[in-house]
Amino acid sequence: MNRICCFKNCENTSMNRKDCCFFEFPVDFNLCLQWIETVGNKDFFEDFAYGGAVPFRKKYICSDHFGDDDFVNSGNIFAGIKPIAVPSSNPMKENVLVTGPLEKVLVKQEPPEKEFWDAGDSSQVVFPIELLEHVKVEEVSSQSINLGGIDPLQGTEFVKLRRSLRTKKAEAMAIKRARETPDQRTKRRRQNALRNSIRRSMESPIERDRRRKKNAERAAMRRQNETPEQKEIRRMKDLLRARRRRLLETEEQATMRRINDAARAQARRQNESEQEKNMRRLSDLIRITNRRKNESPEERRERLRKNREYSAKKRYIQKLEFELNHPKNLIDDTCLTLRNFEEDVTAVNMSFFQSLGVYQKQHEYHYDRDEGQDKNDSSMKFIPLTNSFNAYAAQEYFQLHKVSCENDDSIKKSPEVEPSTNEANVESQLVLL
Incomplete structure (x- = not known):
């Protein structure tokens, strides 16, 4: 080259x-x-x-x-x-x-012997013929010089x-x-x-990892020897650097940063002591209070909306976890409709459901007649609590009996309902309960 x-x-x-x-x-x-x-x-x-x-x-x-x-x-x-x-x-x-690989040649100067000198001319040196025959002149090759x-x-x-x-x-x-x-x-x-x-x-990925490792080691050694004032100054610089970096980051970078921060916070909370936990909660409370003092009305409404969504989601998850961990008792379930209740519980005596169906039809008939409601909407009514079902059924039964006596003609118009038989079935079911 x-x-x-x-x-x-x-x-x-x-x-x-x-x-x-x-x-x-x-x-x-x-x-x-x-x-x-x-x-x-x-x-x-x-x-x-x-x-x-x-x-x-x-x-x-x-x-x-x-x-x-x-x-x-x-x-x-x-x-x-x-x-x-x-x-x-x-x-x-x-x-x-x-000088490279070549050797230094030191020439030793000595006065020549008398036989090499010519007495007539002292300015010239006369060499013998034998010496001239052994003298050879060669060119030094440039390749031999390193x-x-x-x-x-x-x-x-x-x-x-x-x-x-x-x-x-x-x-x-x-x-x-x-x-x-x-x-x-x-x-x-x-x-x-x-x-x-x-x-x-x-730099290559290997060089980048090596550099980051060295920087982390130097930072750890420096933090061990720093004073409280230096520690506070370092944290303030880190905070300013983080704010400047967040202003320039993209949406994907922000998402990755939040995920990494959440993972680090979770790992740190698992290893913290009770005192550190109390200090963390106190600092979080102070930070939240200061942030809420400076927020605008729009930010406050947005924060409350997010809090409501978070609370609703949390309650829903808790409800699902409770239902998974505590299997439902079909007799005490208050969330099932009568129709779903009859479909799910097949091992119970069907006569019990027949009497309940008769009771429901009678109640729907009088409710539609007095209030003018649609008959189809009443099929999705919820069953009350079983503990108070006897009192509720007794009250409704006596009211139904009173109305049926006063309006015997209107009740007979319904071909599906037989008052005497239905009343006897309801009384027998109340005694069983």
């Missing part, structure tokens, strides 16, 4: 400069910005404003733009540069010996140096943040937020 130097007015590439090393742009936001400012390319500023350090991962700067102090080993450019190195347009350099360099991560010395540099950089950054103004702090936080959002958009 051909590497090209991004520095302005620099034509060095990995193809035409074998003795030059190329270094990739750093991932750090601030350090990458310093590199871009040094390069002087206007297009780089636009790319950095939108993408941060991500678009510069495959861009390089050659070693000609770094000074001797920027290299880990000032005598070997292939050993790498320091983590905080910044290129410059006119770097201060000494004569650097390029320009891959040395891995900077290998070696304990480099690791120690990198850690010390990171510690110094962190201390310098802490001092710088302590001296910054509110505007500078706001600007820095915005840059950090932009950088984090770009990095999170490009």
Whole structure:
């Protein structure tokens, strides 16, 4: 892969400069910005404003733009540069010996013997013929020179140096943040937020889970050591963040959030103590009271309507649960009509239902005659309680007997009713009850 130097007015590439090393742009936001400012390319500023350090991962700067102090080993450019190195347009350099896998050749200078010197001309060296025959001149192949360099991560010395540099950089950054103004702090936080959002958009699911796990561990450790004032400030910030996030969420996100909140609340309530339960109820009561003080008339009507629906639903569910857990006694059931009562209870003596049917027909006849009601609606009347059925039946029977005596002619017009027989059957059923 051909590497090209991004520095302005620099034509060095990995193809035409074998003795030059190329270094990739750093991932750090601030350090990458310093590199871009040094390069002087206007297009780089636009790319950095939108993408941060991500678009510069495959861009390089050659070693000609770094000074001797920027290299880990000032005598070997292939050993790498320091983590905080910044290129410059006119770097201060000494004569650097390029060494890779090649070995240094040390030439030892000694005065030549007398036989190599010509007495007439002392400015020239005369070599014997035997020595010249063994001297061969060969071209060094470029393939034998390994320009891959040395891995900077290998070696304990480099690791120690990198850690010390990171510690110094962190201390310098802490001092710088302590001296910054509110505007500078706001600007820095915005840059950090932009950088984090770009990095999170490009991370894989595994990286996202790893990052969330680390964030949760750090937050747990930080909450254990925080003071009550810090705890109150944190909760207030979380509340403001949650409100801002709820304003921008969709309907599906709101539904999922409510489901998750309900599940978390249920799990938390199962493990709470009696004191925690009382405190929770008290805080809920205070919160509800404060919310009701600030609600409008429309919100109040809507709340009351929802409460009525919830209460009706709750009562209906309780009724169903009671009916399922407590089977009905068909004799004491007050919700069944006479018709359903006769259809469901088949094992009871049918003569009892015949007498009840006669009694019902007589009652329907006189009720229709006096009030003018429809005869079909009376078939769905409910049976009174069995405990008071004797008194009710006796009262109705004597009233019916009195009316039947006074209006004997009108009762005889009905072909379905026989007063004497029906009255005797009703009296016999009252005695049985």
